[in-house]
Amino acid sequence: MTTIKQDDVIQSVTDALQYISYYHSPDFIQAMTAAYELEQSPAAKDAIKQILVNSRMCAEGHRPICQDTGIVTVFCKVGMNLKWDATITLNEMINEGVRRAYNWPENKLRASIVNDPAFARKNTRDNTPAVIHVEMVAGDELEIAVAAKGGGSENKSKLGMLNPSDSIVDFVCEMIPEMGAGWCPPGVLGIGIGGTSEKAMMLAKESLLQHIDIAEVRARGPQNNIEKLRLEIMDRVNALGVGAQGLGGLTTVLDVKILDHPTHAASLPVAIIPNCAATRHIHFMLDGSGPAKLDPPDLNVWPKLTYEPGADARHVDLNTLTKKEIATWHPGDRLLLSGKMLTGRDAAHKRICQLLEDGKPLPDGLDFHNRVIYYVGPVDPVGNEVVGPAGPTTATRMDKFTETMLGKAGLIAMVGKSERGHEAIDVIKQHKAAYMMAVGGAAYLVSKAIRGSRVVAFADLGMEAVYEFDVKDMPVTVAVDSKGESVHETGPQKWKAMIGNIGVKVE
Ligand code: SF4
Numbered sequence: 001m002t003t004i005k006q007d008d009v010i011q012s013v014t015d016a017l018q019y020i021s022y023y024h025s026p027d028f029i030q031a032m033t034a035a036y037e038l039e040q041s042p043a044a045k046d047a048i049k050q051i052l053v054n055s056r057m058c059a060e061g062h063r064p065i066c067q068d069t070g071i072v073t074v075f076c077k078v079g080m081n082l083k084w085d086a087t088i089t090l091n092e093m094i095n096e097g098v099r100r101a102y103n104w105p106e107n108k109l110r111a112s113i114v115n116d117p118a119f120a121r122k123n124t125r126d127n128t129p130a131v132i133h134v135e136m137v138a139g140d141e142l143e144i145a146v147a148a149k150g151g152g153s154e155n156k157s158k159l160g161m162l163n164p165s166d167s168i169v170d171f172v173c174e175m176i177p178e179m180g181a182g183w184c185p186p187g188v189l190g191i192g193i194g195g196t197s198e199k200a201m202m203l204a205k206e207s208l209l210q211h212i213d214i215a216e217v218r219a220r221g222p223q224n225n226i227e228k229l230r231l232e233i234m235d236r237v238n239a240l241g242v243g244a245q246g247l248g249g250l251t252t253v254l255d256v257k258i259l260d261h262p263t264h265a266a267s268l269p270v271a272i273i274p275n276c277a278a279t280r281h282i283h284f285m286l287d288g289s290g291p292a293k294l295d296p297p298d299l300n301v302w303p304k305l306t307y308e309p310g311a312d313a314r315h316v317d318l319n320t321l322t323k324k325e326i327a328t329w330h331p332g333d334r335l336l337l338s339g340k341m342l343t344g345r346d347a348a349h350k351r352i353c354q355l356l357e358d359g360k361p362l363p364d365g366l367d368f369h370n371r372v373i374y375y376v377g378p379v380d381p382v383g384n385e386v387v388g389p390a391g392p393t394t395a396t397r398m399d400k401f402t403e404t405m406l407g408k409a410g411l412i413a414m415v416g417k418s419e420r421g422h423e424a425i426d427v428i429k430q431h432k433a434a435y436m437m438a439v440g441g442a443a444y445l446v447s448k449a450i451r452g453s454r455v456v457a458f459a460d461l462g463m464e465a466v467y468e469f470d471v472k473d474m475p476v477t478v479a480v481d482s483k484g485e486s487v488h489e490t491g492p493q494k495w496k497a498m499i500g501n502i503g504v505k506v507e
């Protein structure tokens with residue numbers, strides 16, 4: 001009879017989380033490389049290139065693929081016949097593994113978990129607790145799948161309680177535009193069909209743990225209805241033209257995964273959960289012989305790309321930037337930012353706007369007049385780093401603060417990822433400001449442009465504090481110009497029409 005040791009579970013979970021923080025899996029890299037080669041939209045191709053270059057840098061440098069190192073989600077299959085050599089529960093072992101992984105000195109990961117979620121939202125500082133699912137199965141082994149799910153993609157999850165006669169494909173295609181680009185496409189769609197509402201969500205999440213194999217399914221032909229459905233959804237979704245980072249292009253999804261379960265005759269639950277450009281998961285078995293052995297991937301799988309911003313990129317000095325200069329920018333323009341920019345995300349915006357609305361002063365030294373803000377919560381630095389990986393966070397979450405930040409605080413431009421909502425775009429137009437996007441999922445690459453960093457306010461917020469970054473040639477794209485034109489609206493519209501009209505082959 002197999003005996004599973006507590007220390008082996010802890011060590012394996014720690015190792016797995018460190019591993020997936022910097023290694024994309026080879027199947028993901030191969031699918032992303034194929035998308036890069038196929039892509040015809042220059043903006044989307046540039047974004048995919050940044051994701052691939054970032055991925056290789058992370059694999060070589062053992063630093064996180066994305067500044068959001070995720071909420072840990074674990075699926076365990078526990079053999080009915082195994083024995084334990086343990087003094088704590090399986091959940092406690094897993095959480096101890098999470099604690100050690102996220103505080104690993106050579107590659108500290110960002111702690112993103114807050115407790116008391118409806119009220120205090122206090123960071124637990126070690127990224128615990130994980131979300132853990134346990135299933136009892138036959139046998140005497142312990143099977144564990146570990147994922148670190150980014151908040152941006154998790155936030156775009158959808159559940160539809162469809163009528164049995166409704167079209168699943170139509171439902172997915174209705175949801176994709178609603179999801180916007182906050183899930184950092186291209187990625188993988190996980191779809192759960194059947195069961196009950198919570199079972200469908202679980203199936204969707206679990207389906208994302210499977211290997212990317214849609215190219216093989218297409219090449220050999222679908223062998224069952226689920227495979228046919230996967231191909232149909234993939235083709236219909238890619239024909240929407242959303243593209244990498246929502247910029248418009250040929251590839252929005254790299255694969256579609258489906259798991260199903262019997263359901264009630266009156267029901268058709270359908271859950272959609274996207275996996276982003278920072279898709280991170282790994283799977284291992286423990287049989288009592290020690291911790292899991294996780295072999296590093298062959299780095300030759302990564303394409304040998306280097307990232308040089310195009311010769312057409314304009315240099316922008318943030319220290320002298322004016323609204324007059326911003327008025328010359330157009331949607332899709334590529335810019336290289338140099339100089340000082342402030343940072344801030346959800347918690348800091350909430351505090352700043354509350355102070356301004358109450359007529360109170362901002363903390364000493366915090367002045368947004370004629371400044372640019374970057375929506376980011378960086379990873380802590382290690383070694384000689386100025387800052388750890390520091391990619392953009394989803395801008396739509398800051399939409400409701402935009403009027404106050406532009407009108408009262410004096411901000412003139414913002415940098416984030418994904419689209420802006422209509423109200424925020426109206427405010428940007430009214431104030432003749434601009435919104436720029438950096439590539440989500442290219443956090444380590446972006447961080448190389450940051451040459452200086454200091455906390456300016458709200459140090460107690462940790463990664464959500466306001467920093468001042470000193471950047472050199474940070475690559476961004478104008479996403480909303482001072483006239484309110486949004487590249488996230490025009491790009492997908494253009495590419496949807498092109499795919500439809502000229503029949504661009506999408507695989
Ligand atoms: S790639 Fe995008 S959605 Fe994924 S973890 Fe990073 S920022 Fe979040």
